[in-house]
Amino acid sequence: MNDQMMNQPKHWLHLLPTLQTDSHKYSRGYVFIEGGYPMTGAARLAAVAAARVGAGITVLAVPEIAFQIYASQLLSIIVKPYANAATLAQLVDDERINAYLIGPGAGISEHTRSSTLDLLRTGKPVVIDADALTAFAEQPQTLADAVKGPCVLTPHAGEFAKLTGHTIAATQTLKIAQAQAAARTFNATLLLKGAVSIIASADGRILLNNNAPPTLATAGAGDVLAGLITGLLAQGMPAFEATAAACWMHGSAATLFGPGLIAEDLSPMLPAVLRTLASQANH
Ligand SMILES: NC(=O)C1=CN([C@@H]2O[C@H](COP(=O)(O)OP(=O)(O)OC[C@H]3O[C@@H](n4cnc5c(N)ncnc54)[C@H](O)[C@@H]3O)[C@@H](O)[C@H]2O)[C@@H](O)CC1
Ligand SMILES: Nc1ncnc2c1ncn2[C@@H]1O[C@H](COP(=O)(O)OP(=O)(O)O)[C@@H](O)[C@H]1O
Incomplete structure (x- = not known):
């Protein structure tokens, strides 16, 4: 595969x-995530x-019935x-929000579909993951037509x-072409997750991520990734x-955590990852 x-x-x-010396919590980015029920772990991760x-x-934002759990x-x-x-809708309609995420633990339902469309209507960055992707399996064009602002779709192979x-497809070259075509169709950045994940933009750019150990094949790892993308978009x-x-x-x-990883272990390793990246940026 081409190194570039x-x-x-x-x-x-x-x-x-x-960060700026006068940064405040709202200037650093406001993330809004819709949580579901009964799978409450995913949105929390x-x-x-x-x-x-x-x-x-x-x-x-969570259904009333699940408030105490969350x-x-x-x-x-x-x-x-x-x-x-x-x-x-009142919670979604807050002008301070910078990026939205829907899908982890959302459930495959009409509610998830209509909530996703409501988020896309804001024109702000939206990450659509997990059940919010599968909810459009029967009507992908509805999703494609609704994308207005920056949007990231994060399917694993099954959801794709x-x-x-x-x-x-069986070969990497064909998988890349599939991801590129889907990014164009949905006018979105498409992340096709796997051992080597493919990141495709609607304008044809491609990156392949192989900085990922197989310990990531654990429930909830994808939910963490969706949160990371949303957090960066909000900033x-x-x-x-x-x-x-x-x-x-x-x-x-x-990689830093090593063996025995579960999804909860990923976020506590981020400060060390961010510190390393910050020192690279300063050189
Ligand atoms: N603690 C929690 O609350 C957790 C909730 N989760 C939520 O569980 C819901 C269902 O997630 P699933 O990922 O099981 O989705 P699905 O149940 O929609 O898809 C899984 C199906 O796709 C197939 N498949 C094909 N290729 C695959 C691949 N590369 N990776 C995974 N499955 C593949 C599998 O055979 C499986 O039958 C989502 O809402 C997700 O966010 C999970 O993320 C795990 C943790
Ligand atoms: N064998 C593997 N090697 C490297 N990364 C993997 C491997 N298997 C899965 N991953 C990564 O782990 C994450 C799993 O996400 P996902 O399939 O959505 O699971 P979940 O829904 O349980 O969170 C993705 O980022 C994927 O790229």
Whole structure:
């Protein structure tokens, strides 16, 4: 594989968020994540990752029934319960929000579909992951038509096949072509996750991420990655570079942790990963 296509810090180091002496939590980036029920772990993993990668404020909007579950295990993440679609819409419609995430643990439902469309309507950056991708398996054009602003789709091979109707090809070259075509179709950055993940932009750029140990094949690792991408988007990184940087950080965190990794272990490794990247940026 062409070396130029391998994801490296040189592709995005200069775009990493930097702190100003007068930064405040809202200026650092406001992330909004929709959490589901009963799979409450996924959105919590994503929220902690978004905060760890530098978002100044991370809000999790959750169905009222699940509020206590979410809130009982989160401290810095703000959990906001919603009773119905109207109250959820009020939470979404906050001009301070810089980036949205939907999908981890969301459930495959009409609610997930319509919530995804509501987020896309804002025109702000949106990361669409997991169940929010599968929810459009029967109507991918509805999703494609709704994309207005920066958007990142993060399917694994199973979700990619359901969303596009195409089983993943056997060779890397064909997989890259599939990812590129899907990025164009949805007018979005498309991250096709796997042992070697493919990052494709709607304008044809491609990066391959192999900075990822197989210990990442563990439930919830993808939720953490979705949170990292959203956290970087909220801090102003462009979608393609935010996705590439997040993949790199995710893999580095797993490598640093070593054997015995579970998804909860990834975010606590981020400070060390960020410190290393900051020292590279200063040289
Ligand atoms: N603690 C939690 O609450 C967790 C919740 N999760 C949530 O669980 C829901 C379902 O996630 P799943 O990933 O199981 O999605 P799905 O159940 O939609 O897809 C999994 C199916 O796709 C197939 N598949 C094909 N290629 C695959 C690949 N490369 N990786 C994984 N599966 C592949 C598998 O055979 C499997 O049948 C999502 O909402 C997700 O966010 C999981 O992320 C795990 C942790
Ligand atoms: N064998 C592997 N080697 C390296 N990375 C892997 C491997 N298997 C999975 N990953 C990575 O782990 C993450 C798994 O995400 P995903 O499939 O969405 O799982 P989940 O939904 O359980 O979080 C992805 O970032 C993927 O690239």
